[in-house]
Amino acid sequence: MEQTNSHTPTAEQMIAADNTTLIKRIMDSDIFYSFIRSPLIVIAAMLCLTLIFSAFFAPWLAPYDPFDQTTLSLWAANLPPLSTDEDGLFYLLGTDNQGRDILSAIMYGMRTSLIVGLAAVAFALVLGTSLGLVAAFFGGWIDSLLMRIADIQLSFPAILVALLIDGVAKAVLGTSQMESLAIYVLILAIGLSEWVQFARAVRAAALVEQRKEYVQAARIMGVPVPYIMLRHILPNVVSPILVIATISIAVAIITEATLSFLGVGIPQTEPSLGTLIRVGGNYLMSGEWWITLFPGFTLVLLVLSFNLLGDWLRDALNPRLK
Amino acid sequence: MMNLKSIGNLTLKSAAIGAALLLATQIQAANTLRWSSAGDALTMDPHAQNETPTINMNRQVYDTLIQRDQNLKMEPGLALSWEPLSATQWQFNLRRGVTFHDGSAFSAEDVKFSIERAQANTSDFKAYVNTIESVEIIDDYTVLINTITPDPILPSYLTFVFMMDQTWSLTHKVSSPQDYNSSEETYAVRHANGTGAYSLLEREPDLKTVLQKNPNYWGPAAQIETIIHTPIASAPTRIAALLSNELDFVLDPPIQDLKRLDGEESIDVTSVPQIRTIFLGLDQGAKRLRSNPELGKNPLADKRVRKAMYMAIDIRAIKQKIMRGLAEPAGIITAPGVNGYNKALDSRLPYDRKQAKALLTQAGYPEGFKIRLDCPNNRYINDEAICQAVVSMLSKIDIKVSLNAQPKSIFFKTVGNNDSDFYLLGWGVATLDSEYVFRYLLNTRSDKIGTWNRANFSNAEVDQLIAKIQQEVDLAKRDQMIEQVWKITKEDITYLPLHHQVISWAMSSKLSLPIVASNEPLFRLATYKK
Numbered sequence: 001m002e003q004t005n006s007h008t009p010t011a012e013q014m015i016a017a018d019n020t021t022l023i024k025r026i027m028d029s030d031i032f033y034s035f036i037r038s039p040l041i042v043i044a045a046m047l048c049l050t051l052i053f054s055a056f057f058a059p060w061l062a063p064y065d066p067f068d069q070t071t072l073s074l075w076a077a078n079l080p081p082l083s084t085d086e087d088g089l090f091y092l093l094g095t096d097n098q099g100r101d102i103l104s105a106i107m108y109g110m111r112t113s114l115i116v117g118l119a120a121v122a123f124a125l126v127l128g129t130s131l132g133l134v135a136a137f138f139g140g141w142i143d144s145l146l147m148r149i150a151d152i153q154l155s156f157p158a159i160l161v162a163l164l165i166d167g168v169a170k171a172v173l174g175t176s177q178m179e180s181l182a183i184y185v186l187i188l189a190i191g192l193s194e195w196v197q198f199a200r201a202v203r204a205a206a207l208v209e210q211r212k213e214y215v216q217a218a219r220i221m222g223v224p225v226p227y228i229m230l231r232h233i234l235p236n237v238v239s240p241i242l243v244i245a246t247i248s249i250a251v252a253i254i255t256e257a258t259l260s261f262l263g264v265g266i267p268q269t270e271p272s273l274g275t276l277i278r279v280g281g282n283y284l285m286s287g288e289w290w291i292t293l294f295p296g297f298t299l300v301l302l303v304l305s306f307n308l309l310g311d312w313l314r315d316a317l318n319p320r321l322k
Numbered sequence: 323m324m325n326l327k328s329i330g331n332l333t334l335k336s337a338a339i340g341a342a343l344l345l346a347t348q349i350q351a352a353n354t355l356r357w358s359s360a361g362d363a364l365t366m367d368p369h370a371q372n373e374t375p376t377i378n379m380n381r382q383v384y385d386t387l388i389q390r391d392q393n394l395k396m397e398p399g400l401a402l403s404w405e406p407l408s409a410t411q412w413q414f415n416l417r418r419g420v421t422f423h424d425g426s427a428f429s430a431e432d433v434k435f436s437i438e439r440a441q442a443n444t445s446d447f448k449a450y451v452n453t454i455e456s457v458e459i460i461d462d463y464t465v466l467i468n469t470i471t472p473d474p475i476l477p478s479y480l481t482f483v484f485m486m487d488q489t490w491s492l493t494h495k496v497s498s499p500q501d502y503n504s505s506e507e508t509y510a511v512r513h514a515n516g517t518g519a520y521s522l523l524e525r526e527p528d529l530k531t532v533l534q535k536n537p538n539y540w541g542p543a544a545q546i547e548t549i550i551h552t553p554i555a556s557a558p559t560r561i562a563a564l565l566s567n568e569l570d571f572v573l574d575p576p577i578q579d580l581k582r583l584d585g586e587e588s589i590d591v592t593s594v595p596q597i598r599t600i601f602l603g604l605d606q607g608a609k610r611l612r613s614n615p616e617l618g619k620n621p622l623a624d625k626r627v628r629k630a631m632y633m634a635i636d637i638r639a640i641k642q643k644i645m646r647g648l649a650e651p652a653g654i655i656t657a658p659g660v661n662g663y664n665k666a667l668d669s670r671l672p673y674d675r676k677q678a679k680a681l682l683t684q685a686g687y688p689e690g691f692k693i694r695l696d697c698p699n700n701r702y703i704n705d706e707a708i709c710q711a712v713v714s715m716l717s718k719i720d721i722k723v724s725l726n727a728q729p730k731s732i733f734f735k736t737v738g739n740n741d742s743d744f745y746l747l748g749w750g751v752a753t754l755d756s757e758y759v760f761r762y763l764l765n766t767r768s769d770k771i772g773t774w775n776r777a778n779f780s781n782a783e784v785d786q787l788i789a790k791i792q793q794e795v796d797l798a799k800r801d802q803m804i805e806q807v808w809k810i811t812k813e814d815i816t817y818l819p820l821h822h823q824v825i826s827w828a829m830s831s832k833l834s835l836p837i838v839a840s841n842e843p844l845f846r847l848a849t850y851k852k
Contacts, residue, residue: 069717074639097578097644098710268727285561286578 123191128198136206165189205237246310353547368484384484384516519846607778613694662756662804690720
């Protein structure tokens with residue numbers, strides 16, 4: 001008994017073995033090879049991770065809490081970058097007109113921007129993918145209806161759709177309620193303005209897949225339709241979804257920033273990058289450039305790194321480019 | 323296919339057009355004043371909105387019986403002289419030979435018509451003429467105004483009552499003012515027929531207003547032919563337009579930009595203390611706080627709490643950092659230049675956070691309390707920034723303030739509907755007399771008087787004094803009573819005064835336009851330097 005036991009691998013060993021093979025599989029994969037071979041993408045990925053990390057851990061990493069009123073000192077207002085106030089506190093990127101540390105405000109603001117961007121894309125992804133699968137699988141009038149809606153929506157710029165939804169929400173909810181719900185409305189608005197991309201890509205890929213033999217075999221065997229869609233077709237259309245999602249995050253962050261810059265997005269009490277840029281814009285002419293420049297620069301870095309990653313992913317997952 | 327030659331032609335042509343345009347604008351610029359401010363006049367009906375930007379635009383086109391010069395001294399307008407015949411009767415002798423822009427003559431009938439129009443229900447100037455009982459026409463150029471009670475400051479109220487042409491108003495069916503609050507459109511909203519130095523040539527609300535010099539103006543002729551107003555809401559855009567010479571004058575440059583503008587050779591900045599004081603209102607009459615009913619009582623009713631809040635405000639930091647030096651810390655809620663103001667009254671309690679905290683503990687709030695501060699964000703200079711600073715300063719004595727900053731249209735409704743415990747307000751003094759502050763802010767509130775007393779302050783002695791001040795004709799006695807009211811309310815800490823606002827105008831250095839403390843440019847006095 002003991003002998004046989006020593007020969008059969010324990011559960012832990014199996015997981016460990018599985019892990020090594022998984023890591024090995026990743027290391028050996030084409031994608032990883034293409035990743036490690038392009039230094040620009042490595043930098044973009046590192047930058048992206050650093051920004052996300054510093055945003056989500058802002059409460060622990062930021063030098064000051066820009067929303068804690070009791071620590072704000074008006075005497076420290078409008079300090080340029082690299083200055084120290086009379087209490088000996090140091091401000092790397094300077095302070096705004098209330099004495100808030102710009103660096104901390106950016107970290108907290110980036111958190112809001114990322115939450116909105118990621119949540120909006122997640123929403124658009126789920127909605128777009130399900131509608132795309134349904135359209136491809138059922139065809140007929142359902143397909144026509146969904147795709148005509150998509151066509152109509154595509155003829156409007158995404159920002160216009162988001163503005164429209166935001167405006168309607170404001171009228172329905174009223175200004176005071178809108179303040180507390182602004183972030184959810186924004187997620188909904190941006191999500192609804194971007195689902196079309198997912199739906200069209202998934203529909204196209206699914207149409208190709210469902211003519212393949214394995215799907216037809218599953219159908220003949222009587223496998224239920226939802227099961228075929230989720231277990232057989234979905235895994236095979238994941239790569240276009242991934243590519244669109246990465247690029248959409250960048251678009252969603254920009255859309256949010258634009259809406260906030262126009263003053264219809266995130267309220268000032270919980271500023272996002274766009275809000276910070278808008279508020280700082282008032283000081284553009286007066287020589288206090290750091291109030292708007294640094295949030296703007298952060299936005300550029302964030303969006304650029306997501307875009308680079310998205311572009312690279314598109315190429316890496318495209319078999320024709322190998 | 324477009325070849326190189328045709329491209330070259332095109333460039334040449336466009337260059338020629340460009341040069342022609344440039345020349346045209348230069349010729350035009352010599353006689354044109356292009357100016358901008360954040361907002362537009364709300365209407366051209368001269369009796370529909372008592373709001374400074376609206377009054378200002380109307381004042382270029384319409385005249386009043388008595389007007390104020392650039393130093394805010396009263397001078398004859400459409401009335402050459404006026405005198406009280408008794409305590410309740412005034413005689414006005416009108417200027418002869420004045421014509422409206424459409425050519426019809428100005429006479430006593432128009433005065434009677436205009437004052438009665440200003441008394442109409444939809445008029446926003448009712449409070450200015452509510453002591454007038456009747457207007458009697460003696461002859462074409464003499465009118466008698468009878469008042470219900472003695473009104474020694476009637477002349478200064480009349481500097482806000484614009485004179486319209488009766489015939490024109492009847493022809494265009496505008497004999498009663500536009501009902502602004504229900505967004506009524508009448509002929510008078512976009513057209514005007516006054517006696518002023520300028521006539522209204524073009525009016526597109528919120529886009530463009532063009533005024534043209536009136537060649538038949540009764541006063542000294544204006545120098546500038548055309549005045550173009552383009553409202554630009556975004557401050558950096560407005561300043562960029564001034565810097566690039568697309569504008570000649572900006573009424574409300576943001577104070578953070580003044581240093582830069584002052585450094586520009588082509589731009590002049592002038593500043594003057596405005597007749598407006600910014601203060602915080604505390605509802606001391608309510609049973610409990612609307613924004614914190616759980617507290618069960620109203621801490622603001624306790625003078626020690628009000629004093630603690632007063633002493634927790636570091637006014638020097640607000641002046642230095644938010645107002646960039648362009649504000650004068652205030653001890654009472656009226657500004658220098660107003661009758662009844664004196665330097666001795668205008669002193670502040672010291673900024674002392676420790677004592678403030680001690681007072682709060684004494685009053686029974688060692689842990690502070692929660693409250694909401696209502697604040698406009700587009701009305702006064704850096705209003706929202708001031709409120710943010712107040713929130714942070716009060717948090718240091720453990721009063722947890724949540725800020726509710728809103729555009730003025732919503733904010734004024736909140737405070738006007740008595741829905742605020744704690745708010746920031748600014749008060750200008752149209753009549754340059756303390757009584758104007760008393761009647762709106764200090765008298766016990768009723769439908770007719772004390773309408774902006776949202777501090778719900780009520781003191782029988784003060785009410786009696788105000789009633790006496792309104793009818794006292796002996797100016798020395800009157801001034802004494804005014805001082806008494808200021809002393810009582812200052813001692814009581816009825817309001818928390820912050821500062822007297824300083825206004826700045828930025829204009830092309832070629833332009834000369836005297837700055838006026840009422841923040842109302844008089845374009846008829848503008849000239850271009852040679």
